[in-house]
Amino acid sequence: MDRAQARAGPRIVTPxxxxxxxxxxxxxxxxxxxxxxxQRGRPVTLIDPGDPMxxxxxxxxxxxxxxxxxxxxxPGLVAKLPGYGLGKCVAVRVNRRSLHTMVPWVRRFLxxxxxxxxxxxxxxxxxxxxxxxxxxxxxAAELGITQRYRQTGFLRLYRQAGxxxxxxxxxxxxxxxxxxxQPLDARGLADLEPVLAERYAEGLHFNQSMxxxxxxxxxxxxRDAFRARGGLDLPGHVRAISSLGDGVELVVDGRTLRxxxxxxxxxxxxxxxxRPLGDRIPLVGERGYHRLVPWSGNAALxxxxxxxxxxxxxxxxxxxxxxxxxxxxxxxxxxxxxxxIDAVLADAAGRLPIDANGAGPVWMGSRPxxxxxxxxxxxxxxxxxVVYAFGHGHIGFANGPATGQAVAALxxxxxxxxxxxxxxxxxF
Ligand SMILES: Cc1cc2nc3c(=O)[nH]c(=O)nc-3n(C[C@H](O)[C@H](O)[C@H](O)COP(=O)(O)OP(=O)(O)OC[C@H]3O[C@@H](n4cnc5c(N)ncnc54)[C@H](O)[C@@H]3O)c2cc1C
Numbered sequence: 001m002d003r004a005q006a007r008a009g010p011r012i013v014t015p016x017x018x019x020x021x022x023x024x025x026x027x028x029x030x031x032x033x034x035x036x037x038x039q040r041g042r043p044v045t046l047i048d049p050g051d052p053m054x055x056x057x058x059x060x061x062x063x064x065x066x067x068x069x070x071x072x073x074x075p076g077l078v079a080k081l082p083g084y085g086l087g088k089c090v091a092v093r094v095n096r097r098s099l100h101t102m103v104p105w106v107r108r109f110l111x112x113x114x115x116x117x118x119x120x121x122x123x124x125x126x127x128x129x130x131x132x133x134x135x136x137x138x139x140a141a142e143l144g145i146t147q148r149y150r151q152t153g154f155l156r157l158y159r160q161a162g163x164x165x166x167x168x169x170x171x172x173x174x175x176x177x178x179x180x181x182q183p184l185d186a187r188g189l190a191d192l193e194p195v196l197a198e199r200y201a202e203g204l205h206f207n208q209s210m211x212x213x214x215x216x217x218x219x220x221x222x223r224d225a226f227r228a229r230g231g232l233d234l235p236g237h238v239r240a241i242s243s244l245g246d247g248v249e250l251v252v253d254g255r256t257l258r259x260x261x262x263x264x265x266x267x268x269x270x271x272x273x274x275r276p277l278g279d280r281i282p283l284v285g286e287r288g289y290h291r292l293v294p295w296s297g298n299a300a301l302x303x304x305x306x307x308x309x310x311x312x313x314x315x316x317x318x319x320x321x322x323x324x325x326x327x328x329x330x331x332x333x334x335x336x337x338x339x340x341i342d343a344v345l346a347d348a349a350g351r352l353p354i355d356a357n358g359a360g361p362v363w364m365g366s367r368p369x370x371x372x373x374x375x376x377x378x379x380x381x382x383x384x385x386v387v388y389a390f391g392h393g394h395i396g397f398a399n400g401p402a403t404g405q406a407v408a409a410l411x412x413x414x415x416x417x418x419x420x421x422x423x424x425x426x427x428f
Contacts, residue, residue: 020044021043022248023263024250042408044226049237056397057396063211072327073372095329135402143225155306179206248260281428312347377406377423
């Protein structure tokens, strides 16, 4: 009897938590959990429909941002919301036809806009985020892909003077956590990145941050390592999860399979899987788009940038510059809307040495986002055999490997090495 057949039979969870684990979702978070579990000697089956291009983990900006400890909700944001709703801001678009379905999420988002909530979220995220680069580099060394990682830093750019002064509150918090954010004037920016000369007035350089040259290639390398280390791939969609006395039952495209334990790491689709287990998690997809654009001539940026007024991130990658749009709040079935990516690409082409005519196809993906911008990491209400690992929003590529270690610890009865109480699914 092979492992796939054995799964249909009853499974006993031994007190030390041995037995087969199903990991649902093969993006950065699910693969990280799967590899961490294999490392602990656990047999793992990874269930995913198998379209890597559709994952957020494939098309992101590839920034391992040390400074990204702040939630999206924050003091001052409420005043900007009417502009977002009216489509006046390139950084954030809302599909108004779908907005009514997001009311519970929006309500919680508004509640998270207070200063104490903003500071509390930064406090909760810092311990996870500060370990992100070490976890990535350990994994990269194991997988032999360190050449894809670059000590570039990450540059936030302001077109007008006054941007740095506006970031004073944030810089105070960053300093408290030992996060370096070096203020630069126009001259300092030009010294660091000659192609930016006379384009921006001020900037902040997060010099402890890193970036990668191809996030999709990193996810593929993780997948290859998973297979090479004995992990079992099961292509398919998990349609339902239920808790058994001694384990977990999954319906995978019509087949019912039993496992000792399961990890829900299905990105933006995760909350539909958690509902039957009694966990109603407010989760929306913050869509983003990218296009890969060739450089024009020999000039190039050497690090990722975030143009605050332009509402875009541009990240040097294998094959050119990946230009990424901001946030579009829409439902999974809403058709793609290229308004934002068209606008930011035209804008970026006026400021950066790229050939917009040679831009590659539009990619679209969804950041799995909670209203308080904290991930969901913890046991389900129904069973300690099911652990959730999703909702990382804008920082899931960076924080996947650290999350994977925390998940593997939980399923083995150990304490994770970072505090995860604030990420509990019970907070909703
Ligand atoms: C434009 C953009 C830029 C970004 N930039 C950055 C950045 O610079 N740095 C950073 O850290 N993060 C960034 N992010 C965020 C980051 O990409 C995500 O937080 C992260 O990739 C989420 O990983 P995940 O594994 O949770 O989800 P995903 O990568 O989306 O993977 C989820 C997987 O679950 C599978 N799945 C779904 N439903 C089921 C089911 N029912 N059964 C089985 N499998 C299922 C899917 O097929 C998919 O493979 C960005 C995101 C976007 C969109």
